[in-house]
Amino acid sequence: MGDYNIFHHMPWSSAYSIYFFTIGISAALFFMSALSWYRAEFRALRASAFYLSFVLLAVSGLLLIGDLSKPARFLNTMNPAYLSFSSPLAWGALNLVAFGAVSVAYFFMMRKENEAMSRKLAVLGSLLALGLPIYTGFDLTVHQGRPVWNTPLMPILFVALSLVSGAAVASFLAGKQEKLLVMLRQIMLWSGAAVAAMLISLLGTTAYGGTGEELTFMFMTSGTLGMIFIGIGILLGTAAPILLLLAPFGRQQGGVMLAALLLLVGGMALRYSILVGGQIVQTYF
């Protein structure tokens, strides 16, 4: 703001973007495992995708708690006397706990080979999994003063990013299951295209917003952050893998896995740059 100003930190550090990345993959992998009860092609992913989803859920929880300045007080988010439902974080905390509980129940039912209960828990868990990227998107959307974040696109963008990253990881678990790879390629292609369409929209509305938005656009498309957002996130991590998947090589296992790798790198870069990009200009106010 001024020629002399005191300095302000970005409240949310890059650790949050790692959380967004891991929780998105965890949610999508659970969905893939749940899908195996209804689509035969996904049968090979039932156990492996679930186990990885659960590990990533645990990692995400630890990341989230570790980033609190009072980690032991994470229990406050479970205290009915404290919970404030006007905050998406409160809903997110409940969603995370419910997803964890359903995942544990799903594990036991899967081990018991109780198909009826497993199917029901798969549906319930998938709905809760869907809530995870939605709430992380809302975490950003609700901050009305933040360029890039404050758009209704954000929850949907995070759902699409979750599907892309989850399908990318699943393609490494799929091995040589041809039918499964075809399905995963389709998911990566369509959700990747959705991410690309939303990014174009996001860039357009940011560039033509108010001063704060315009400055944010300038920061996100130039310098180091420009390299991460445009270079790695959009070109290398979204456009290139979509083109690769459309090419003949993209229908082979090697092509799908290469595209998956690029999508994972791009997914992380996009989450990081969206998180950081929305905070840069505010630090000067």
Added chain:
Amino acid sequence: MSETRLSSSETHGVSGKKRYAMVIDLRRCIGCDACMVACKAEFDVPVGVFRTWVPYRVVGTYPNVRKQFMPRLCNHCEDPPCVRACPVGATYVVEDGGFVLQRYERCIGCKACMASCPYNARFMLPKSRSYTDITSVVDKCTFCHHRVTQGLTPACVQTCIGRARIFGDLNDPTSEVSHLVSTLPTQVLRPEQGTKPHVYYIGLDRHNSEFGRAVYDLPEVLEQDRKAFNKNHQG
């Protein structure tokens, strides 16, 4: 035109309820920073963070230049985004008075309130402090709630040598702040955010208070200062 939406903590014009506000007359501010010092002394505010601060910008064209000061603090908004953002109710509005305060024992340090504040009024306290065990939680200006409830003015108002800061109850038509707000042109910061701030400025030029393109092309020396600050204030 009347407002169509009232926040749950709306006290404007509610009889029997106080609505404390601060008017900052920028024509009177000389940039002595006594308000910052008084605030630091009142609350033992740690080094590197501020409940109130006084940025300036040099305006005009040589030889007619001057420093335009703009004291800043929590705006104690009528509709505070920080209260909405907190997942555990650690920040709240005092209904009678409109103070936006912090429950330190509840704060989990998720920093959602800091992310939601359009005014950068919130900061994280360091991990260790000399005279208090209130550490690693978010803190902010309280409008000196403890002084005001005893009939005193906030420390920054008390110390202001130019009487640039005036504090009082906007719901009291005889108060000085009511008189100033009703008779002089005043501005609030970032009104487009819809937060309905309780800090009013006289003589504020929004060309100087808003984001300028200069932040994209900062002087090298400011960037060096910023890097040094970030290096010395990790976590």
